[in-house]
Amino acid sequence: VPRKVNNVYWMRRGESLVAMTEDMLQRIFNEAVPDFSATVCGQATFDDLSVDAIEEFRKRWEQKSGNSILKLSTQWQLLHDAELIHKNGITYAALILFGKRILLGKLLSQAEVVFEYHSNKTAGPANQRVEFCEGFFLYYDKLWELINLRNNLQHFQDGLFMRDIPTFSERTIREAVLNAVSHRDYQHPGSVFIRQYEDHIRIESPGGFPPGITPENILDRQLPRNRRIAETLSKCGLVERSGQGANRMFEESITQGKDAPDFADSDPYVVILSLDGKVHNIDFIKFLETISRQRNRLFSSSELVALNLIQKDIILPEHIQPVLTLLKEEGIIESTGRKKFILNRNFYTIARQKGVYTRRKGLDRETNCQLLLKHIRENAETGSKLNELMQVLPALTMRQVQGLLKRLEKQSKIGKKGKTNAALWFPFVAESPKSGCNLV
Numbered sequence: 286v287p288r289k290v291n292n293v294y295w296m297r298r299g300e301s302l303v304a305m306t307e308d309m310l311q312r313i314f315n316e317a318v319p320d321f322s323a324t325v326c327g328q329a330t331f332d333d334l335s336v337d338a339i340e341e342f343r344k345r346w347e348q349k350s351g352n353s354i355l356k357l358s359t360q361w362q363l364l365h366d367a368e369l370i371h372k373n374g375i376t377y378a379a380l381i382l383f384g385k386r387i388l389l390g391k392l393l394s395q396a397e398v399v400f401e402y403h404s405n406k407t408a409g410p411a412n413q414r415v416e417f418c419e420g421f422f423l424y425y426d427k428l429w430e431l432i433n434l435r436n437n438l439q440h441f442q443d444g445l446f447m448r449d450i451p452t453f454s455e456r457t458i459r460e461a462v463l464n465a466v467s468h469r470d471y472q473h474p475g476s477v478f479i480r481q482y483e484d485h486i487r488i489e490s491p492g493g494f495p496p497g498i499t500p501e502n503i504l505d506r507q508l509p510r511n512r513r514i515a516e517t518l519s520k521c522g523l524v525e526r527s528g529q530g531a532n533r534m535f536e537e538s539i540t541q542g543k544d545a546p547d548f549a550d551s552d553p554y555v556v557i558l559s560l561d562g563k564v565h566n567i568d569f570i571k572f573l574e575t576i577s578r579q580r581n582r583l584f585s586s587s588e589l590v591a592l593n594l595i596q597k598d599i600i601l602p603e604h605i606q607p608v609l610t611l612l613k614e615e616g617i618i619e620s621t622g623r624k625k626f627i628l629n630r631n632f633y634t635i636a637r638q639k640g641v642y643t644r645r646k647g648l649d650r651e652t653n654c655q656l657l658l659k660h661i662r663e664n665a666e667t668g669s670k671l672n673e674l675m676q677v678l679p680a681l682t683m684r685q686v687q688g689l690l691k692r693l694e695k696q697s698k699i700g701k702k703g704k705t706n707a708a709l710w711f712p713f714v715a716e717s718p719k720s721g722c723n724l725v
Contacts, residue, residue, distance in 0.1 A: 321471055322378035322511035323368075328392055329375040329384075331361060338383040338422040339363065345521030367517055377471065378513040383420040390418050395491070398424070398466070398477045400431055406482060421466055425459075425523075432458055432481055441567045450541050452484060452562035457537045460530045461546075461558055463523055465490040467530075468510045468556075475555070484563050490556040500548035501604050503531045504586045532586040534560075539589040542570045568636040569596050575631055576617060588612060595626050621649055622680040653678055654689050661699055661710050668702065668709025 287294040287305060294305040339360045346367075347355045355363065364370045369379040380389060381396050389396050397418035401411035415431060417424040438449040465477045470492020478489040494500075495508040509515040518524040534546045544561040551557045564570075573592070577583060584592070587608045594601055595618060601609070609626065612618045618626045633642035660677050661669045675686050690710065693699045701708040 320510075320512045322381065323376055323513040325371075325374040326377050326380055326392060327374060329380055329388060331370065331375065333375070333385055333388040334360075334364075334379060334383040335385050335420050335423055336360065338420040341422040342367075342383070342517075342521055345523070349520065349522035367520060368513065369517060376513060378511065378517060381420070381466070381471070381511075381514060382422055382517060386419040389420070393471065394418065395474050395476055396471060398428065398462075398479065400428060401478065401480045402431075402435065403480060403482050411480075425462070428462060428479070429455060429459060432479075432486070435481065435483075437483075439564050441564070443567070443571070448567075450564050453481075453486060453560070454537050454541060457534050457546075457560060458486065459523075460533050460537075461486075461488050461560060463518060464530045464534075465556075465558075467515045467518060467524060468495060470510060473554075484561070486560045486562070488558045488560070490558070492555070493553040494551065494556055500551065501602065503548070504535065504590070535586045536584075536589055539593045540570065540573055542566050545590060545593055566596065568632065569593075571635045572596075572628060572632040575635065580615070592618070592628065596628055596632065601626075619646060621645060622678075623682050623685070625680060650689070650692075653681070654693055657686070657689055658693060658698055658712070662712045665712050668711050670709060671706045674710065 287296075295302045296305045296309070297303075343355055343358075343360075343363055346363075347353065358366065361370065364379060364383075369376050369382070377393065380393055384393070384396070397416055400413075400415045400417070402413040403409075404412050413431075417428065432453055433455070436451050436453045438451055441448045441450065462479070465479075465488055469477055469490040473491040475489075475491035477491070478487075480487045480489075492510070494503075495510045498506055498508055515524060524530055531546070538545055538560065542564040544563075544565065547559040547561070548556065550559065573584065573589075585608075587605065588611075591601065591605050591608045591612065594605070601624065606624075609618065613620060613626070616629055619629055621627055627642070627645050630639075630642055630646075633639055656677050657674055660674065664673075671683070671686070671690075674690070675681070675683060678686055678689075681689075690699065690701075694701070697713055699710050699712055701710045703709055
């Protein structure tokens with residue numbers, strides 16, 4: 286809890302006291318704020334809710350639960366059982382999910398979702414703009430229908446068959462929209478914007494990430510900002526209570542050969558999600574399918590993220606390192622250096638790049654051996670210590686360098702004097718065909 290002294294909220298930085306920034310204060314206050322969606326809007330009445338939206342909710346809840354008794358409940362009782370209304374009045378969650386247009390425009394205009402279609406990436410007005418300022422259950426399907434109007438199929442040859450992959454996956458888009466509605470900050474005056482382009486979609490959700498959630502841990506941690514809304518959407522099967530929406534988006538995108546969802550443009554005031562619709566590598570899709578079929582296993586979200594980064598030869602962030610151990614043990618990835626990996630031979634076979642695999646996996650070892658041998662020969666008079674040789678190949682671990690030295694030793698190219706890591710390595714020289722090899 287921040288404490289104010291002399292009209293300033295203080296925090297410790299090292300040995301000094303400094304004033305808290307506005308961003309930090311806002312994050313702290315947000316942690317203590319109760320669920321806004323569960324609070325009552327004193328100006329709203331039951332008549333301000335849409336009958337059609339409530340019936341859509343009833344249908345989905347009955348279908349998810351299998352409880353036919355829900356058909357017999359009055360609309361008031363249905364929402365009461367869902368904890369969306371009670372004796373004190375109508376909750377903001379009920380307004381956001383079932384509210385009529387006039388009411389939302391008057392009491393909570395920022396609850397709108399704005400859809401825009403842009404035919405190109407240049408700045409300028411949208412080619413189409415639709416504003417949804419009504420209960421979520423009234424426009425949820427309409428929004429997908431708008432996006433799907435310009436949803437091109439991408440065609441790929443797979444053996445004798447042609448495969449079609451949509452630019453925008455319905456499952457991914459619906460999850461992204463549900464996340465925006467469930468987790469945005471409704472006390473922030475901004476609206477949710479969904480901007481569709483030819484091959485990607487950008488979703489802007491006001492309020493920044495909930496406390497403790499970052500782009501790096503979004504697959505592992507969940508904290509619904511509007512719990513009552515999330516619980517309601519869970520009742521009718523639109524979202525999982527376990528908060529797996531982000532996981533679904535990542536899994537769907539990567540298994541379709543697309544870039545992973547990107548939150549890089551987000552800041553403390555807005556969450557920005559970019560969804561790339563282009564299929565970049567059909568061979569990677571086949572690789573994932575082959576491994577899954579051969580080993581009868583499914584990949585987790587984190588494993589898919591790691592494999593996607595490896596196939597793109599992107600430096601792996603620290604938070605993904607724990608996943609690599611299991612993938613390496615199963616032989617799905619192979620190490621080529623310190624914290625460097627490639628996909629196993631299957632991928633390069635599918636991609637018709639067996640030579641690339643040999644170069645990246647096999648010739649790299651020979652190249653490293655030659656670099657070590659060159660250094661040892663150039664320092665033949667004094668000998669070479671292990672720590673020097675590790676400087677020659679800084680990307681490799683000590684064990685990997687020692688493995689290369691043993692390889693050269695077995696080939697009678699080098700030998701060592703002494704024991705442990707303090708030993709000195711020297712090149713072998715041949716004195717005569719009969720005398721064999723000796724250390725320099």
